[in-house]
Amino acid sequence: MDEILVLAEHRQGELRDITFEMLFAANTLGKENDLATAALLLGHETSGLSGKLKGACDRVLVMEDPELAHYNADQYLMALETAIKDRKPLLTLIGHTAIGMDLAPAMAARLSLPLVTDCVDLSLEEGRLGVLRQIYGGKINAQLAMKPSDHYLISLRTGAFDAEVEQGKSGDVETIPAPAWTNLRGRQFLGYVEAELEDVDIAAADILVSIGRGIGKPENIPLAQEFADAIGATLSCSRPVADEEWLPKSRQVGTSGKTVRPKVYIALGISGAYQHQAGMKNADTIIAVNKDPMAPIFAIAHYGIVDDLAQVLPVLTEHFAKK
Amino acid sequence: MNIVVCVKQVPEVTDAELEINKEGAEILKEDLEFDINEWDNYAVEEAVRIKEAHHGKVTVVTLGDEDCADVLRTALAMGADEAIRIDEQGFEFSDAAGIAQGLYRAVRDVPFDLLLTGAQGSDDGWAQVGLTLAELLGIPYASLVVGVEIGEGTITVHRELESNTQEKVDMPLPAALTIQTGINNPRYVSIMGIQKVRRIEIKETDSEELGLSEAEIGSQGSRVDSQKLSLPPVGEGADILTGSLDEICEKTAQIIRDKGGVM
Amino acid sequence: MDFALSKEQRDIVRAARKFASGEFPDRALEFDRDETFDLDLWRRACELGFAGVFIDQAYNGAGMGYLEHCLITEEFWAADPGIGQAIISCTFGSELLLLFGSEDQKQLILPQLVAGKAMIATAITEPDAGSDVTMVATAAVRHGDEWVINGSKMFTTNGSLATYILFFCRTDPHNPSRHARHSFFLVPTDTPGFKSKKIHGKMGIRASDTAEISLSNVRVPLTNLVGEEGAGFHQLMAFFDRTRLHICAQAVGLARAALEESIRHTKERSQFGAPLASFQVTQFKIAEMATRIRAAKNLYYEAASSVDQGTIDPALIAMAKWFSAEVALQCADEAVQMHGGYGYIDEYKVNRLYRAAKLLEIYEGTKEMEKTIIARSLLG
Numbered sequence: 001m002d003e004i005l006v007l008a009e010h011r012q013g014e015l016r017d018i019t020f021e022m023l024f025a026a027n028t029l030g031k032e033n034d035l036a037t038a039a040l041l042l043g044h045e046t047s048g049l050s051g052k053l054k055g056a057c058d059r060v061l062v063m064e065d066p067e068l069a070h071y072n073a074d075q076y077l078m079a080l081e082t083a084i085k086d087r088k089p090l091l092t093l094i095g096h097t098a099i100g101m102d103l104a105p106a107m108a109a110r111l112s113l114p115l116v117t118d119c120v121d122l123s124l125e126e127g128r129l130g131v132l133r134q135i136y137g138g139k140i141n142a143q144l145a146m147k148p149s150d151h152y153l154i155s156l157r158t159g160a161f162d163a164e165v166e167q168g169k170s171g172d173v174e175t176i177p178a179p180a181w182t183n184l185r186g187r188q189f190l191g192y193v194e195a196e197l198e199d200v201d202i203a204a205a206d207i208l209v210s211i212g213r214g215i216g217k218p219e220n221i222p223l224a225q226e227f228a229d230a231i232g233a234t235l236s237c238s239r240p241v242a243d244e245e246w247l248p249k250s251r252q253v254g255t256s257g258k259t260v261r262p263k264v265y266i267a268l269g270i271s272g273a274y275q276h277q278a279g280m281k282n283a284d285t286i287i288a289v290n291k292d293p294m295a296p297i298f299a300i301a302h303y304g305i306v307d308d309l310a311q312v313l314p315v316l317t318e319h320f321a322k323k
Numbered sequence: 324m325n326i327v328v329c330v331k332q333v334p335e336v337t338d339a340e341l342e343i344n345k346e347g348a349e350i351l352k353e354d355l356e357f358d359i360n361e362w363d364n365y366a367v368e369e370a371v372r373i374k375e376a377h378h379g380k381v382t383v384v385t386l387g388d389e390d391c392a393d394v395l396r397t398a399l400a401m402g403a404d405e406a407i408r409i410d411e412q413g414f415e416f417s418d419a420a421g422i423a424q425g426l427y428r429a430v431r432d433v434p435f436d437l438l439l440t441g442a443q444g445s446d447d448g449w450a451q452v453g454l455t456l457a458e459l460l461g462i463p464y465a466s467l468v469v470g471v472e473i474g475e476g477t478i479t480v481h482r483e484l485e486s487n488t489q490e491k492v493d494m495p496l497p498a499a500l501t502i503q504t505g506i507n508n509p510r511y512v513s514i515m516g517i518q519k520v521r522r523i524e525i526k527e528t529d530s531e532e533l534g535l536s537e538a539e540i541g542s543q544g545s546r547v548d549s550q551k552l553s554l555p556p557v558g559e560g561a562d563i564l565t566g567s568l569d570e571i572c573e574k575t576a577q578i579i580r581d582k583g584g585v586m
Numbered sequence: 587m588d589f590a591l592s593k594e595q596r597d598i599v600r601a602a603r604k605f606a607s608g609e610f611p612d613r614a615l616e617f618d619r620d621e622t623f624d625l626d627l628w629r630r631a632c633e634l635g636f637a638g639v640f641i642d643q644a645y646n647g648a649g650m651g652y653l654e655h656c657l658i659t660e661e662f663w664a665a666d667p668g669i670g671q672a673i674i675s676c677t678f679g680s681e682l683l684l685l686f687g688s689e690d691q692k693q694l695i696l697p698q699l700v701a702g703k704a705m706i707a708t709a710i711t712e713p714d715a716g717s718d719v720t721m722v723a724t725a726a727v728r729h730g731d732e733w734v735i736n737g738s739k740m741f742t743t744n745g746s747l748a749t750y751i752l753f754f755c756r757t758d759p760h761n762p763s764r765h766a767r768h769s770f771f772l773v774p775t776d777t778p779g780f781k782s783k784k785i786h787g788k789m790g791i792r793a794s795d796t797a798e799i800s801l802s803n804v805r806v807p808l809t810n811l812v813g814e815e816g817a818g819f820h821q822l823m824a825f826f827d828r829t830r831l832h833i834c835a836q837a838v839g840l841a842r843a844a845l846e847e848s849i850r851h852t853k854e855r856s857q858f859g860a861p862l863a864s865f866q867v868t869q870f871k872i873a874e875m876a877t878r879i880r881a882a883k884n885l886y887y888e889a890a891s892s893v894d895q896g897t898i899d900p901a902l903i904a905m906a907k908w909f910s911a912e913v914a915l916q917c918a919d920e921a922v923q924m925h926g927g928y929g930y931i932d933e934y935k936v937n938r939l940y941r942a943a944k945l946l947e948i949y950e951g952t953k954e955m956e957k958t959i960i961a962r963s964l965l966g
């Protein structure tokens with residue numbers, strides 16, 4: 001039986017959500033197309049992790065080696081190459097994450113495999129792969145039909161699939177030997193750097209008022225702050241606002257910032273790029289204010305206001321001030 | 324320290340209403356403004372800063388039609404020293420691997436210590452070209468770089484990971500980096516920079532000169548068979564509040580009270 | 587016939603637009619309300635080489651043409667007329683020095699202007715001499731090896747900020763020709779007897795400094811005469827033939843901004859269940875604005891590039907100035923109209939555009955004076 005190989009992603013002893021999202025995608029596709037699912041766990045002293053994978057796939061392949069203690073492109077490329085050559089899977093899934101983005105393109109080039117990055121959906125028809133991607137910052141959907149191939153490499157967007165994968169399986173755990181580390185290019189992992197001490201923890205807030213590039217200029221931030229104060233909310237932001245240093249990095253929501261799940265998330269002038277969505281789409285209620293009716297944020301918001309935020313905010317604040 | 328930077332021109336889409344052509348294969352670009360890819364702009368800035376601190380030369384390379392020379396001139400005006408344009412002809416409908424092939428052939432004979440690209444393009448968002456190039460060149464690399472320190476024959480970089488975390492890695496030179504936004508604050512182009520560009524001739528090359536056959540690039544070389552574009556479905560998603568501004572805000576306030584437990 | 591800008595000119599446009607749109611919008615409202623400006627913006631623009639690009643390379647300028655200066659002006663004014671003017675006007679007078687100044691004067695002053703170390707201003711208008719410059723009464727009298735100047739000037743742009751001011755003075759009141767009575771003098775503003783007072787309450791371009799000046803026994807050496815004694819009037823006309831081009835660029839930049847704001851607003855704003863842009867009235871307005879702007883632009887490009895090629899046609903320049911200013915006013919007016927009540931509030935950019943526009947029909951020759959020049963070229 002052909003196989004879908006899923007590269008399990010973990011960091012500092014924890015499996016990351018993307019691993020289960022990929023397994024969810026793999027199992028769904030596997031069921032429809034009669035394909036087995038194998039999780040590939042690369043690491044060192046990972047015994048605790050394989051147990052969590054067993055229930056969600058048909059096979060757990062474990063490669064243990066001190067060289068794999070931390071993610072490093074050099075070793076991961078060799079290890080993954082070994083596994084792919086060994087298993088010859090039809091599909092290999094990698095997360096479109098800081099690891100997957102670092103690994104997939106070089107892997108594809110090395111093995112001359114067709115690669116599609118940042119996919120949000122997958123399908124197989126007569127062995128031919130179809131993928132859905134979102135391009136132009138989420139403004140356009142692109143449905144790609146791939147040319148026939150015996151093997152595809154796919155990176156999946158975080159959050160595109162459910163992480164609550166069914167745990168009905170009981171995959172065998174199989175150890176595979178690590179390769180001789182011969183083709184290394186000298187990249188060394190030196191350590192993790194946590195962001196500086198933060199002023200507030202946006203992840204702990206019940207209500208977030210979040211501003212994006214649409215705020216226009218730092219002088220407008222008080223508008224949002226006043227509103228946040230009026231409703232007892234915390235101020236957060238999209239990446240460009242943090243890049244511009246209009247708010248500290250600790251306030252950034254999204255894949256490279258924080259994941260939040262407040263009761264109410266109010267997105268002001270945020271277009272809704274998936275990296276941002278990934279950090280907030282599980283909020284219980286999302287309200288978006290954006291002057292572009294086509295902004296992708298409206299696709300995941302529960303309530304939308306199509307207007308200039310500078311007009312909306314003072315009026316909204318007023319509604320709470322007067323009570 | 325010689326540095327090669329790959330840059331590309333992209334349409335500005337944040338404020339634009341996008342339309343798709345009849346065949347559903349491409350967006351209509353006639354009414355769009357074009358500019359350097361945001362990530363590439365940071366990459367050029369980083370290269371110029373490194374050059375200013377450690378001497379050497381910055382070469383910018385693009386693959387695109389004649390109009391794309393604009394981004395090369397922008398990069399030259401920011402401080403790059405040389406530029407190469409690979410003509411787009413033959414590369415139409417290439418996938419990222421095909422583009423990387425073109426760039427690879429053009430840069431492999433340029434002596435460099437560092438190769439920079441943007442982490443991704445704001446158009447197709449493939450996030451592939453930089454690392455594909457690194458692999459073709461057989462050099463170490465790091466993606467999503469938000470900080471760079473140059474050592475003796477080595478480079479130490481900060482890579483951006485998820486959840487507000489970074490990792491520090493080092494590697495010997497030559498190496499390839501893909502640059503993430505926010506790494507620096509890109510400079511404005513100056514008139515002096517523009518004047519400097521007069522003296523620089525942009526080298527032109529094409530797929531033929533680079534020895535690429537039709538089978539390797541373009542739609543033939545691509546692993547993608549076809550691409551169908553569509554606008555994301557509207558109608559689902561948010562309940563758009565209507566009425567006067569005041570009515571809308573009244574409704575919103577009610578929602579915040581109900582859902583957020585605000586008094 | 588080639589209507590396209592060169593690659594380099596397009597690069598200049600793009601660079602100026604990036605700088606202006608990156609730096610001006612954040613500060614525009616504050617400067618407009620408070621009648622202030624942050625000189626750091628001017629210094630940064632100078633560092634980037636945007637000031638006085640027409641100044642020869644011998645004086646550290648870019649050695650480009652007036653058209654290039656116009657392109658920068660257009661972008662700056664499109665981003666914000668007040669800030670645009672506050673920066674662009676800092677070389678107002680260098681055109682006269684380039685044409686008629688002595689080598690020493692040019693060497694002393696022009697490099698400082700380019701570097702953002704000094705501003706220059708030009709004072710012609712007086713309380714009793716506006717359109718009719720031959721009535722200028724500020725008197726310069728020769729005493730030994732000095733000129734002694736007395737009088738007062740009105741509406742001098744950068745009068746309270748400039749390090750050097752060119753004064754249009756009467757030197758030969760009894761000359762039978764009204765056009766041979768005046769001369770230009772270069773006065774450093776730290777000269778004893780020089781006083782300036784900022785004028786408050788301007789309708790528009792409130793970030794830009796405008797001042798009243800009084801000169802009381804101001805003494806300057808003979809070498810501070812600019813060009814020939816008695817040639818002031820003709821020098822002034824030649825000067826205007828350059829600087830009026832810049833006004834055209836200001837006008838076209840402003841009109842373009844009005845159009846851009848209108849397009850944005852009418853697409854976003856709905857009334858009667860449809861975006862304003864869907865009404866034919868709106869569509870026609872937008873179409874008319876775009877057409878007028880194109881016409882004004884082509885007219886001034888022609889005027890500016892012929893000056894750069896050495897052909898001075900005062901009537902053509904006057905046509906370009908009058909017409910582009912009128913287009914700017916029309917566009918600003920329609921832009922405010924399309925914004926409804928919002929356009930009447932200063933937080934909206936169109937409000938600033940509207941108030942700035944009127945000036946274009948007044949300074950550096952009122953529209954009536956421009957038409958006089960045009961008519962004279964046709965009727966003799």
Ligand SMILES: Cc1cc2nc3c(=O)[nH]c(=O)nc-3n(C[C@H](O)[C@H](O)[C@H](O)COP(=O)(O)OP(=O)(O)OC[C@H]3O[C@@H](n4cnc5c(N)ncnc54)[C@H](O)[C@@H]3O)c2cc1C
Nearest residue numbers: 212213214238239254255256257269270271276291308309
């Ligand atoms: C590896 C990687 C990691 C990333 N991580 C993150 C992350 O963690 N978090 C994150 O946010 N981004 C992240 N990004 C960036 C992401 O791709 C987008 O670029 C970013 O989210 C866009 O931010 P924005 O929505 O604020 O800005 P834009 O996309 O520029 O959108 C601004 C929006 O404001 C609207 N607007 C403008 N003016 C007004 C007004 N007056 N009133 C109302 N609306 C207005 C516009 O219509 C537009 O929709 C990451 C990118 C990469 C490659």
Ligand SMILES: Cc1cc2nc3c(=O)[nH]c(=O)nc-3n(C[C@H](O)[C@H](O)[C@H](O)COP(=O)(O)OP(=O)(O)OC[C@H]3O[C@@H](n4cnc5c(N)ncnc54)[C@H](O)[C@@H]3O)c2cc1C
Nearest residue numbers: 708709710711715716717741742743948949950951952954
């Ligand atoms: C913000 C600002 C900045 C300025 N900067 C400078 C500067 O840097 N240096 C400087 O020297 N001046 C400057 N000026 C002055 C400007 O050039 C004059 O205001 C302009 O020349 C008009 O002169 P006036 O105000 O005296 O009006 P007047 O000459 O009194 O004109 C009033 C009206 O009468 C009309 N008129 C006059 N004569 C005739 C005629 N014969 N036939 C028909 N109509 C006629 C005019 O066209 C105008 O409509 C500035 C003005 C302003 C408002």
Ligand SMILES: Cc1cc2nc3c(=O)[nH]c(=O)nc-3n(C[C@H](O)[C@H](O)[C@H](O)COP(=O)(O)OP(=O)(O)OC[C@H]3O[C@@H](n4cnc5c(N)ncnc54)[C@H](O)[C@@H]3O)c2cc1C
Nearest residue numbers: 855856857858862865867868923924925926927928930931
């Ligand atoms: C200082 C001031 C005082 C005011 N005082 C009061 C007051 O006391 N009470 C009060 O109720 N309001 C007041 N207003 C509001 C004023 O009446 C409105 O601004 C005005 O009715 C226009 O509405 P609007 O601003 O929403 O513009 P919009 O209705 O958005 O109109 C914008 C533009 O689109 C045009 N337009 C709209 N629909 C169409 C169409 N179908 N076909 C063609 N063109 C169209 C309009 O003519 C206008 O040019 C005041 C406004 C101001 C500035």
